[in-house]
Amino acid sequence: MSYYDNVGTYYDKDAVDFEQRYHQNPALQRIRQSFRQHTKSYEQESILEIGFGPGFDLVHFAEQFPNRKFYGLDISAEMVRLTREKIEEMGLENAWVAQGSVEDITTQFPQVTFDMIYVFFGALNTVNNLEVALSHLRQVLQPGGRMVLTFVNKYYVAGTIIELLKLKPKFAFARWKKIWGGYSPTNFLASRCYRPSTIKKWAKLHCIYSRGYSVFYPAWYYHTLHKRLPKSIVAALWELDERIATKRIGKFGEYMLYTFEKSD
Numbered sequence: 001m002s003y004y005d006n007v008g009t010y011y012d013k014d015a016v017d018f019e020q021r022y023h024q025n026p027a028l029q030r031i032r033q034s035f036r037q038h039t040k041s042y043e044q045e046s047i048l049e050i051g052f053g054p055g056f057d058l059v060h061f062a063e064q065f066p067n068r069k070f071y072g073l074d075i076s077a078e079m080v081r082l083t084r085e086k087i088e089e090m091g092l093e094n095a096w097v098a099q100g101s102v103e104d105i106t107t108q109f110p111q112v113t114f115d116m117i118y119v120f121f122g123a124l125n126t127v128n129n130l131e132v133a134l135s136h137l138r139q140v141l142q143p144g145g146r147m148v149l150t151f152v153n154k155y156y157v158a159g160t161i162i163e164l165l166k167l168k169p170k171f172a173f174a175r176w177k178k179i180w181g182g183y184s185p186t187n188f189l190a191s192r193c194y195r196p197s198t199i200k201k202w203a204k205l206h207c208i209y210s211r212g213y214s215v216f217y218p219a220w221y222y223h224t225l226h227k228r229l230p231k232s233i234v235a236a237l238w239e240l241d242e243r244i245a246t247k248r249i250g251k252f253g254e255y256m257l258y259t260f261e262k263s264d
């Protein structure tokens with residue numbers, strides 16, 4: 001079985017209750033809103049999403065902007081099916097999705113180029129070779145176009161400290177290894193976490209914006225912390241992150257967002 005077959009199978013299974021889990025997780029919802037706001041702030045007409053999952057953002061944007069064209073690629077047949085169903089149910093005539101990875105863009109959408117490419121929540125942590133994947137994205141990005149790429153970050157310092165306090169050194173340093181097994185402690189997904197400097201080097205485009213998420217605000221999977229901490233404290237930690245996210249310390253968040261621009 002190839003690496004992409006494994007990733008596809010993993011997400012086919014994950015698709016079963018993916019939406020339900022998401023709707024029960026306010027932290028993930030908050031981060032997604034921020035990703036969306038940032039992505040929407042750029043002018044765009046022809047948009048590509050890689051790894052759209054059950055299609056939350058693709059159909060949201062396609063409905064909100066009927067004059068723009070949205071294309072999506074996802075490695076999981078089940079995620080493609082769920083998203084197609086939404087596109088059909090909503091009667092969207094400006095959205096097209098196909099199964100595949102970054103390397104398949106030109107085969108699946110020949111002759112199409114994009115002024116916005118975005119990846120929300122993880123698909124670029126599960127590519128065969130990130131440097132090659134980024135070159136494929138660059139190739140289909142129009143001059144003046146932008147890519148909003150988000151990644152599970154390598155050095156999530158607060159997470160390392162929390163896991164050490166829980167006496168779980170294996171989890172504390174899991175992302176520092178070449179291969180990280182993904183978020184699930186029981187279901188292994190071979191993934192890679194990268195340093196911000198590596199991503200910026202391999203993107204080979206001008207990075208016009210970068211920020212971290214969950215530097216102090218508890219990561220989305222710390223359910224107990226989210227439940228036990230008073231709401232006011234959780235809100236204050238989010239606000240604190242908002243203030244420091246683009247500074248150096250932002251690089252130690254659980255998640256990272258980068259915007260790259262291709263020169264005209």
Ligand SMILES: C[S@@+](CC[C@H](N)C(=O)[O-])C[C@H]1O[C@@H](n2cnc3c(N)ncnc32)[C@H](O)[C@@H]1O
Nearest residue numbers: 011051052053074075076101120121122123126
């Ligand atoms: C964690 S889910 C996130 C889904 C969605 N973007 C969201 O924000 O809810 C990652 C998605 O990326 C897809 N994916 C993972 N690796 C991929 C790859 N190399 N190429 C395309 N899609 C990929 C998975 O099938 C899955 O749907």
